[in-house]
Amino acid sequence: MTAQKLTLPSPAKLNLMLHILGRREDGYHELQTLFQFLDYGDELTFALRDDGVIHLHTEFEGVPHDSNLIVKAAKKLQEQSGCALGIDIWIDKILPMGGGIGGGSSNAATTLLGLNHLWQLGWDLDRLAALGLTLGADVPVFVRGHAAFAEGVGEKLTPEYPEEPWYVVLVPQVSVSTAEIFSDPLLTRNSPPIKVRPVPKGNSRNDCLPVVARRYPEVRNALNLLGKFTEAKLTGTGSCVFGGFPSKAEADKVSALLTETLTGFVAKGSNVSMLHRKLQSLL
Ligand SMILES: C[C@@](CO)(OP(=O)(O)O)[C@H](O)COP(=O)(O)OP(=O)(O)OC[C@H]1O[C@@H](n2ccc(N)nc2=O)[C@H](O)[C@@H]1O
Numbered sequence: 001m002t003a004q005k006l007t008l009p010s011p012a013k014l015n016l017m018l019h020i021l022g023r024r025e026d027g028y029h030e031l032q033t034l035f036q037f038l039d040y041g042d043e044l045t046f047a048l049r050d051d052g053v054i055h056l057h058t059e060f061e062g063v064p065h066d067s068n069l070i071v072k073a074a075k076k077l078q079e080q081s082g083c084a085l086g087i088d089i090w091i092d093k094i095l096p097m098g099g100g101i102g103g104g105s106s107n108a109a110t111t112l113l114g115l116n117h118l119w120q121l122g123w124d125l126d127r128l129a130a131l132g133l134t135l136g137a138d139v140p141v142f143v144r145g146h147a148a149f150a151e152g153v154g155e156k157l158t159p160e161y162p163e164e165p166w167y168v169v170l171v172p173q174v175s176v177s178t179a180e181i182f183s184d185p186l187l188t189r190n191s192p193p194i195k196v197r198p199v200p201k202g203n204s205r206n207d208c209l210p211v212v213a214r215r216y217p218e219v220r221n222a223l224n225l226l227g228k229f230t231e232a233k234l235t236g237t238g239s240c241v242f243g244g245f246p247s248k249a250e251a252d253k254v255s256a257l258l259t260e261t262l263t264g265f266v267a268k269g270s271n272v273s274m275l276h277r278k279l280q281s282l283l
């Protein structure tokens with residue numbers, strides 16, 4: 001008998017704004033950020049095993065098997081649920097690593113939701129999001145699957161409904177370490193908290209941008225080039241840079257011009273993650 005297989009998407013995210021309010025005693029930073037998903041991402045395929053083994057078949061350059069967030073997520077869920085089943089996993093990886101579009105966190109969330117389904121655990125999203133938070137600050141929003149205003153270190157989520165434009169996303173060929181940016185002495189850490197929702201216009205800045213642009217000329221270059229066509233923004237701690245357009249045709253036109261010299265892609269913004277749309281269709 002062939003094992004039951006399931007293929008699920010693992011979308012990217014953008015931070016439409018990101019303010020840093022302060023630093024906690026444990027070194028983590030208090031943020032306010034607006035997350036939106038892209039209809040663009042990796043694809044994970046899962047096949048059940050009955051021997052308890054967790055095996056990611058796809059190799060990642062620079063990421064050992066047991067350090068991969070996919071494997072970590074699967075192992076934690078197996079431990080905490082006491083499930084005796086195992087899993088074979090393959091990934092079609094298209095999201096750049098260290099790009100600020102949350103690929104690793106998204107892969108972890110897709111694994112949690114996929115295994116919850118295949119192992120028939122019946123965990124609710126609150127419980128999966130709490131486990132996800134132990135893997136990374138960005139995992140809970142991918143578990144919940146709705147665009148959200150996030151506070152705390154990113155785990156206090158309020159659903160939001162921003163416009164869903166077409167984005168041009170440029171991918172400078174540098175990997176930015178989140179920890180490095182958050183430890184830069186020049187980082188703004190005292191933005192005043194926003195107290196009204198939805199986030200009022202004029203608050204779309206990313207406090208990480210000055211530090212990232214200063215350290216990475218490739219990011220500066222991408223911001224300058226895209227900035228000729230629309231407001232160009234940094235997502236998370238970078239390196240990716242994005243800008244919104246009202247139609248796919250306009251985004252495609254700008255992308256065609258810029259990707260002659262830079263790597264990038266066009267994708268639709270989405271307030272409901274394509275992972276959740278797919279899971280919904282399975283029910
Ligand atoms: C900044 C954001 C915004 O969405 O995105 P990315 O650019 O990484 O995608 C995230 O909050 C990142 O979340 P995530 O990538 O899961 O971070 P983690 O693995 O938890 O943390 C990596 C390191 O960044 C620092 N860190 C992270 C989050 C935070 N709120 N304060 C921090 O100081 C810590 O030094 C931590 O050790």
Ligand SMILES: Nc1ncnc2c1ncn2[C@@H]1O[C@H](COP(=O)(O)OP(=O)(O)O)[C@@H](O)[C@H]1O
Pocket residue numbers: 062063067068069070096097098099100101102103104105107108175176178236238239
């Ligand atoms: N499945 C995974 N996909 C991507 N990165 C992973 C994964 N597992 C572990 N990592 C590690 O996490 C780091 C951050 O990856 P990623 O989430 O893609 O970037 P970002 O948080 O900047 O969006 C990578 O550089 C890599 O070392």
